[in-house]
Amino acid sequence: MVRDRNSRLKGPGPCSGSVTPAPPRPSSHAAFVLAAYAAEGSLVLQHCDECGAVMYPPREICPACLSDGLSWRAENGDGVLIAETTLYSSTSAYFRERLPLRVGAIRLDVGPVIAAHLRMNAHAGDRVRVTAVTDRSGNAAFIASAQRERCDMGEETLIEEFICHPRNRNVLITNVSTPTGLAMVKSMRDHGARQIYAGCADPSIEFAGKNVLTEMQGVSLAALDLRSSSSVATLARQIGHELDILINTSHSLRHGSITCAGSYEAARSDAEIEIFGLMRLFEAFAEPMRVKASGVGLTSGAWVNIFSIYALANAPSCGVSAALQAGAFSLSQSMRAEFAGCGVKLLNVFHDNDGAEDSRWSSAVAAATLDGLCRGLETVVVGVRARDIYKRWREDPSVLERELVEQ
Amino acid sequence: MSSSGAGKRVDYGGVAIAAPTTIAYERFSRRPAQWWIGRALREMIECAGLEVRAVDGLSVSSFTLLPDTVVGLTEHFGLTPRWVDQIPMGGASALVALRRAARAVQARDADIIACIGGDTNGPDSFGATVAGFSRFSQDAMYPYGAAGPNANFAMITRAYMQKYGARREDFGAICVAQRENALKTPHAMMKRPLSMEEYLSARLIADPLRLFDCVMPCAGAEGFLVLREETALSLGIPYVRLLSAIERHNAFPEDDIQLRGGWAVDVGDMWSMSGVRPDDIDLFESYDDYPVVCMMQIEDLGFCRKGEAAEFIRSHTLTVNGSFPHNTSGGQLSVGQAGAAGGYLGTVEAIRQLTGQTFGPSVRNARYALVSGFGMINFDRGVCSAAAILGLGRAGG
């Protein structure tokens, strides 16, 4: 990964002269912990196991009792904005392009004082709620907004950049011939997307909802066969340079254990979409999306993968398909690393559907994806069972593996 | 928090401070910190008429010395000291170095200690210092606009104004008077007079701070020698006495926002040890990274009650010839902030004033000076505070 990292996604290109600088990457273990939770939308703070003190900034040792037993816990982020300023100057090239910036100090109800970006509606003395989000370089960043009214998100240049609301953005949905793909188109259109490209392997073939799609304003069918490098490359040449959001709805979980007859052939065929299809997409679209997101104009982009929760831990009843999604999930991690600092956020959406996609379930996945984009998340988990499995995976993947065998 | 320890502290009797040294500041320098510190060392031993080997102690402070430490400097400069120290305390460096060196010469662990603060300043080094300043600031301040001290002191200044009724003009009075003082300091970064109108209408840096509320980073070095009075007398050099000194770190961590410093903990100890009173002080060299910090020091060190510094400033003139001579060479706000040398500027100027070795005008018949230091914005407030009262020992030519 270290080898030639710069020459691939971040090499000199036609737009490299205008590429916006990024803030420094996180460097401490604590910064990565904060970021990993912020990626899920959680604000976590350290609690002392011995005396209960809550602390910030992150420490190795409790300042109240010198214990080294410190655990991270999610907080609701409520507090009072005790001081604020507007920065008109910064030592960092990245922030200089985003001035003026409002920042403040918040005394959280649970104890510590933290620094945060301020929403327009937050002023000194206000009760505020602080949320966590990851910034362009993957640092956790806190944002404070007043509790008493809704935010006006109009002129918050920097905060807008942490998130990727579909408003006025161009979106590609890689496969719309499924209920999920269709629901995704509707959701993006209903929330202001400018142009939606509805991908399907062969636009001349009929599929459920096709007539609805073709009648929608701002939606156009796009030929996209993930099994074909030339198909993917052709579409990327046509629309890659204007794309802000790519939603890969091509993953699907199939039943079938590793012992089933024909599992090898099925896996090989599915891998063309699940694994190699994702790689083809990345190869063709990552660079133009990076250029768009890091060009002038202070924008941001997002790449969304829709995965089964079994990408994280194998369920033997769909063991082969889960293995392919695990491979794709692993690829998504390296994609996130490649996108770091360039303004394209990688969002993985995990669901627990293991049967037919009905429209209610599909709408839930689309709604969760929209929420993830609007909150700047990098991980979204949809469904009660998926959330349960995700929680157990965070706690101990090796225990989860054994538990899933019995289900 | 109480300042009292188990018993009365031993005084600093017999300690002398001499050879105030300044290497003329430059806005940017290609010379590394080693050069700036080495130049200061040479100048102070020449000033005192010493051989290099007579210096048996070395204390340095620098943000840009890495990867070297004071140990590397002994080999670099050809010194064989029996006492070395490195004080990473920014604006509190000189006073902390002075306290430690004073005890070392009292105990005869060393005879002559060179205390030096020096830093270089390349086009990017200020940003690098801010970015790498502390783990807390990396984790918890940098993601918010590379905030650095400007954001913190903007919030502190606004909170101070709201709580105590200070006005922009009160901060301006500090800055305008220091500029007048700086016009006679040959190496000052700021060469032109500053009017109140210019101060008030300067461009915003971090609301309510404007350009002239902030120091200009530069390269430079400052230092002095710490020795025993008998040694200073035998060398025949001008010197001052150390009457009292305090330091405190991470005081009042429970305060929401910093409106007071650690001086408030130890101020009683400082005055009682010195044997003088606030009225006896002829000049005050405060730490002035931002004018609100000067106000905090005027209060916390006992010149007026808490929250009354603005009124105190309105009723005094702060120039060299004024009723309350303050930052008499122009301070960092007008001379520049040469990294850790900024922590030395006030102490070196106080020695110059008391011994009659100033660059520009001197305070008439000055006998006592109060010097204060403040440093290290680890997260959202300055952690280190220190102060010392100096008295004239032997005046210069």
Ligand SMILES: [Zn+2]
């Ligand atoms: Zn504790």
